[in-house]
Amino acid sequence: MKIAFTATGEGWDALIDPRFGRTDYILIYDEEKDELVSIDNREIMDVAHGAGPKTAQKIHELDPQVLITGNGPGGNAASILKQMQLKIYIKASGMSVRDAYRSFKNNKLILGG
Amino acid sequence: MKEIVIISGKGGTGKTSFCAALAQHLQDDLVVADCDVDAADLHLIFEPHNSLATDFYSGVLAHIDPLRCIDCGICAEKCRFDAISNASGQYTVDAVDCEGCGYCYHLCPENAISLKEQMVGQYMSSETRFECTLVHARLRVGADNSGKLVAKVKAIAKDTAKDQGKSYLIVDGSPGIGCPVIASLSGADYVILVTEASQSGVSDLRRIWELVKMFQIPGALIINKADINPTVTKQLHSFAKKEKILLLPEISYSDDFPKAISMGQSILETNPARWQPVISEIWKAIKERI
Numbered sequence: 001m002k003i004a005f006t007a008t009g010e011g012w013d014a015l016i017d018p019r020f021g022r023t024d025y026i027l028i029y030d031e032e033k034d035e036l037v038s039i040d041n042r043e044i045m046d047v048a049h050g051a052g053p054k055t056a057q058k059i060h061e062l063d064p065q066v067l068i069t070g071n072g073p074g075g076n077a078a079s080i081l082k083q084m085q086l087k088i089y090i091k092a093s094g095m096s097v098r099d100a101y102r103s104f105k106n107n108k109l110i111l112g113g
Numbered sequence: 114m115k116e117i118v119i120i121s122g123k124g125g126t127g128k129t130s131f132c133a134a135l136a137q138h139l140q141d142d143l144v145v146a147d148c149d150v151d152a153a154d155l156h157l158i159f160e161p162h163n164s165l166a167t168d169f170y171s172g173v174l175a176h177i178d179p180l181r182c183i184d185c186g187i188c189a190e191k192c193r194f195d196a197i198s199n200a201s202g203q204y205t206v207d208a209v210d211c212e213g214c215g216y217c218y219h220l221c222p223e224n225a226i227s228l229k230e231q232m233v234g235q236y237m238s239s240e241t242r243f244e245c246t247l248v249h250a251r252l253r254v255g256a257d258n259s260g261k262l263v264a265k266v267k268a269i270a271k272d273t274a275k276d277q278g279k280s281y282l283i284v285d286g287s288p289g290i291g292c293p294v295i296a297s298l299s300g301a302d303y304v305i306l307v308t309e310a311s312q313s314g315v316s317d318l319r320r321i322w323e324l325v326k327m328f329q330i331p332g333a334l335i336i337n338k339a340d341i342n343p344t345v346t347k348q349l350h351s352f353a354k355k356e357k358i359l360l361l362p363e364i365s366y367s368d369d370f371p372k373a374i375s376m377g378q379s380i381l382e383t384n385p386a387r388w389q390p391v392i393s394e395i396w397k398a399i400k401e402r403i
Contacts, residue, residue: 022264049261049291051261
């Protein structure tokens, strides 16, 4: 299973970014490969409008089965993500990516949307 | 550090007045971000000084190189905003009409058109006559606010609050429900909604609450001018109850609001006896929940 995180930095100790569209990084953990990949999303700072749909498109291309984030995607982003078989967990702001992953494994995260 | 966003959906409800009063009430334990950049007015009360300003670039404008232009007129013919003409004998772009879509740039057979980034204003971090830092922005005439600018203002305010070891970031949010508002809300811990007892007050509150709900941020509601239409105030009560929005003390219509703004004061300065207890009560209720 592939799990995506919105994060403020790279690696397991990075904190979950509460923002979806304007998240600084997208982290993808591939459980089968046991591999964490960081995708720099900071170019989104230069996008004046429509940050949500742009990041949603990136998530779509990365094709994870689970997304762990903070506030959750807005309306336009949500309508794109709905096209995918994606479970979105929210309110993980303030956790490290490692803790968020553990909480997810222990069914302690809140399912959004 | 907790981030509290004040939004209204509708204009003229008293959002900025409450924002200024709360900021003054919290004295020096906060940083304030004015994300209502289209109609920024917190600076009228805060009197920012010693500002550190940075130019802000956003969007592009088409520019035709007269040396490469062969006067084919394709750009002028295809521009959907009628922003290109050769009235002067040469094809030029009207800076006001150009939306920066880039269509002409792609069509020009001579690659004579370039897209230049526009300096649309400045964002700045300022000291104020209160004890807190204010992060705000000034847009040039005709430039519009964007999620990009709000995200920038908020990021600086957040960093400032962390560096200064402050407990709170108070954000005066943008109006409406579009991109700037989403950027205002994104990452917030708590939302204070300010509305008034009018039909548009109700419908704009419903719209903005749909958005807040999407981000799962808890919220509290101030009903301002509650006495001007008791029927609507009742509707607002039942809406808040149904949606589990905390009801903060109701406010009756008061001349203190326009008076304070016209004098460049917060309502706490214009009429402290009347407003100090109200703002204290509001803050107490919110503090318990964040």
